[in-house]
Amino acid sequence: DAGVTQSPTHLIKTRGQQVTLRCSPKSGHDTVSWYQQALGQGPQFIFQYYEEEERQRGNFPDRFSGHQFPNYSSELNVNALLLGDSALYLCASSWSPGGQPQHFGDGTRLSIL
Amino acid sequence: DQQVKQNSPSLSVQEGRISILNCDYTNSMFDYFLWYKKYPAEGPTFLISISSIKDKNEDGRFTVFLNKSAKHLSLHIVPSQPGDSAVYFCAASGEEYGNKLVFGAGTILRVKS
Numbered sequence A: 001d002a003g004v005t006q007s008p009t010h011l012i013k014t015r016g017q018q019v020t021l022r023c024s025p026k027s028g029h030d031t032v033s034w035y036q037q038a039l040g041q042g043p044q045f046i047f048q049y050y051e052e053e054e055r056q057r058g059n060f061p062d063r064f065s066g067h068q069f070p071n072y073s074s075e076l077n078v079n080a081l082l083l084g085d086s087a088l089y090l091c092a093s094s095w096s097p098g099g100q101p102q103h104f105g106d107g108t109r110l111s112i113l
Numbered sequence B: 001d002q003q004v005k006q007n008s009p010s011l012s013v014q015e016g017r018i019s020i021l022n023c024d025y026t027n028s029m030f031d032y033f034l035w036y037k038k039y040p041a042e043g044p045t046f047l048i049s050i051s052s053i054k055d056k057n058e059d060g061r062f063t064v065f066l067n068k069s070a071k072h073l074s075l076h077i078v079p080s081q082p083g084d085s086a087v088y089f090c091a092a093s094g095e096e097y098g099n100k101l102v103f104g105a106g107t108i109l110r111v112k113s
Helices: none
Strands: A005-007 A010-013 A019-024 A031-037 A044-050 A053-057 A064-068 A074-078 A087-094 A108-112 B010-014 B019-025 B032-038 B045-051 B056-059 B062-067 B072-077 B086-093 B107-112
Touching (some): A005 A087, A010 A019, A019 A087, A019 A108, A031 A074, A044 A064, A074 A087, B010 B019, B019 B032, B019 B086, B019 B107, B045 B056, B045 B062, B072 B086
Parallel strands (some): A010 A108, B010 B107
Antiparallel strands (some): A019 A074, A031 A044, A031 A087, A044 A053, A064 A074, A087 A108, B019 B072, B032 B045, B032 B086, B056 B062, B062 B072, B086 B107
């Protein structure tokens, strides 16, 4: 039973660039949430996707956008990268928008130079 | 505004003894609480959860206690094992907040053999 998978594992970008991160949910899950974890902090909710729509959004600027595909996989896009966007980006999936617990992938480590 | 707080950045415990990790929350609308464990280079792994209608939930060596009047929960690990050494995150959610998890900053647990 495949868990949540994320790609790539690591990524290095420069300021102003754009990045796309990818996530495949756990088998049987249809809801994907994205979190940002800065160093020394807990994960912070970015947004949630269900039925290919953004259902809920945290306190993140419009530079952060996403997409969900018919197979439930998801992408996180960040435009105009800032140094402060350097973080671990975690994808979590669940069996419904209200389902708990959420299962997390191993994350993508994004470094901005 | 930190709605979920883990005030102890780290905890060191001898193998075989009890580990007690604490978490406080401020928002009375939270009605479901979870503990996650995180090893380096891995995503958070779900450990145990508790609904606000209960005050205790047990799963093997792990027990979570909830004190709603004090807005406090704790995770007890008995007996502690070296493999329990990890970062532990407390998280909260509420029906009014959809599925999003609000995390504390984490506590690093070191179990010494």
